[in-house]
Amino acid sequence: MSKAGDSIGIIGIGYVGLVTATCLAELGNNVVCMDIDAEKIDLLRQGGVPIYEPGLAELIGKNKGRMTFTTALEDVFSRCEIVFTAVDTPPTFTGDADLSRVFAVVSALPGLSSNRHILVMKSTVPVGTGMKISIELARQEINNIDYVSNPEFLREGSAISDFLNPDRIVIGSREAAAGQKVAALYQHMRAPVLETSIPTAEMIKYASNAFLATKISFINEIANVCEEIGADVTEVAKGMGYDKRIGSHFLKAGIGFSGSCFPKDVTALKQIAGNSGYHFQLLTAVIEVNELQKRRVVNKLKKYLGTLTDKTITLLGLAFKPNTNDLREASSIVLASRLLGEGAYVKAYDPVAIPDAARAVRGVLLCDDTLSAVEDSDAVVLVTEWDEFAHLPLAEMKQRMHQHLIIDGRNFLDPAEVKAAGFTYEGIGRS
Ligand SMILES: NC(=O)c1ccc[n+]([C@@H]2O[C@H](COP(=O)([O-])OP(=O)(O)OC[C@H]3O[C@@H](n4cnc5c(N)ncnc54)[C@H](O)[C@@H]3O)[C@@H](O)[C@H]2O)c1
Numbered sequence: 157m158s159k160a161g162d163s164i165g166i167i168g169i170g171y172v173g174l175v176t177a178t179c180l181a182e183l184g185n186n187v188v189c190m191d192i193d194a195e196k197i198d199l200l201r202q203g204g205v206p207i208y209e210p211g212l213a214e215l216i217g218k219n220k221g222r223m224t225f226t227t228a229l230e231d232v233f234s235r236c237e238i239v240f241t242a243v244d245t246p247p248t249f250t251g252d253a254d255l256s257r258v259f260a261v262v263s264a265l266p267g268l269s270s271n272r273h274i275l276v277m278k279s280t281v282p283v284g285t286g287m288k289i290s291i292e293l294a295r296q297e298i299n300n301i302d303y304v305s306n307p308e309f310l311r312e313g314s315a316i317s318d319f320l321n322p323d324r325i326v327i328g329s330r331e332a333a334a335g336q337k338v339a340a341l342y343q344h345m346r347a348p349v350l351e352t353s354i355p356t357a358e359m360i361k362y363a364s365n366a367f368l369a370t371k372i373s374f375i376n377e378i379a380n381v382c383e384e385i386g387a388d389v390t391e392v393a394k395g396m397g398y399d400k401r402i403g404s405h406f407l408k409a410g411i412g413f414s415g416s417c418f419p420k421d422v423t424a425l426k427q428i429a430g431n432s433g434y435h436f437q438l439l440t441a442v443i444e445v446n447e448l449q450k451r452r453v454v455n456k457l458k459k460y461l462g463t464l465t466d467k468t469i470t471l472l473g474l475a476f477k478p479n480t481n482d483l484r485e486a487s488s489i490v491l492a493s494r495l496l497g498e499g500a501y502v503k504a505y506d507p508v509a510i511p512d513a514a515r516a517v518r519g520v521l522l523c524d525d526t527l528s529a530v531e532d533s534d535a536v537v538l539v540t541e542w543d544e545f546a547h548l549p550l551a552e553m554k555q556r557m558h559q560h561l562i563i564d565g566r567n568f569l570d571p572a573e574v575k576a577a578g579f580t581y582e583g584i585g586r587s
Contacts, residue, residue: 162186162238168241169206169242171315174216176242182218188224188232188235190228201225203217208508209315238337253424258285262289265293274334280424281358283358286303290303302330302331304327306325306327312480323347325342325348328358372408375408376410376412380585382586387585390567409567411491414450450491451490454491457535460580469495469535471492471503471536473542474516475488477541482509483509492517493519504523506542526549530557531556532556533556533559535559538566554578554579562579563582564583566584567586
């Protein structure tokens, strides 16, 4: 808990910022939440929640007395010693992380307050950014702001539990006292605290995401080989996962990793390496395997349907993973545009992402439920493994569909159940 009368500031109230703010409030802190998006701040002031994240609305409701919302940076710096930044760092066209939002915050700092502050970076930023910010602060003769890197590892869909029960807390700082003040915010969490230099903290975040993405591309390549030789990747992964040196996480074959973090962070790390003169060959392959994996579904459809021109294909699930409405870099978007490019009609249903999908996937007929989405369809592709898809209404689907093919892009369905209902089933890497 921060000291009495002191609040914690959060700049950038998106998936990470809002979860961070809410969890810090849940831990007993007062938090001042700032975002440049006035509509978002208005919605939060009125008790609304701009994103879908399980348990978040309830936790905000519970802690609303400790959370205030503003669009003014002055409000944050007048009340808070510790200020987190969780603005977005999307990819640029080169694949480097776009730091314009981070530097928009840094350049707004002069004259904000003469009190001492700690600026804590929660956004994922390339190695060297902390150093650049320190130089920029010195250039602007700002001597009252210390800088701490505190990368975030939460996963959308289980963000609250991930934030409150982290595997580790990474604190990168130049001044130990500043780092320790930030570490104190997490003192009630049972997690190892790793105090490092700022570049090391920045690298831990990228290396972690790149390693997980590598595991996914690895098992996807194994899946592709399994298809050639008649083995079952789900059993292979199980057999590998029992080995403690390997572990069972992130060994699920499917249509590739997606979302707002892995694709951009893997590409950004490749760029960081390249910009410093090192060609990161392994990551180049990880990215390429992932791109091809999304497209393999199109070939699977063609194998059964022939040409896709004028065929109707239904996508079940649009969000990049279950339990979120986030569509950033979702596999569904790539798949939908490939299918539209092949001349197919594309229909889709997602339990929560439909309002956001209207903007993100153009040309797709968005439906209110599974049954209306499969009406007159030639094939279903399961894209996101939402719980409600675990037991599809197969008998009714069969009556409504034109042809009876299910491509299970997440190896989520029970093949025996699907086949018993009269469908042709094909998963990923399952013979
Ligand atoms: N989403 C995740 O699962 C996740 C997990 C770990 C780390 N991260 C990292 O955290 C950062 C934030 O990700 P996100 O998914 O929460 O992004 P987001 O797009 O959901 O939220 C970013 C927020 O920052 C606001 N913003 C932009 N510029 C601003 C400015 N100058 N002042 C104030 N607010 C501003 C935007 O309006 C938006 O509300 C990224 O660097 C991301 O890589 C994300």
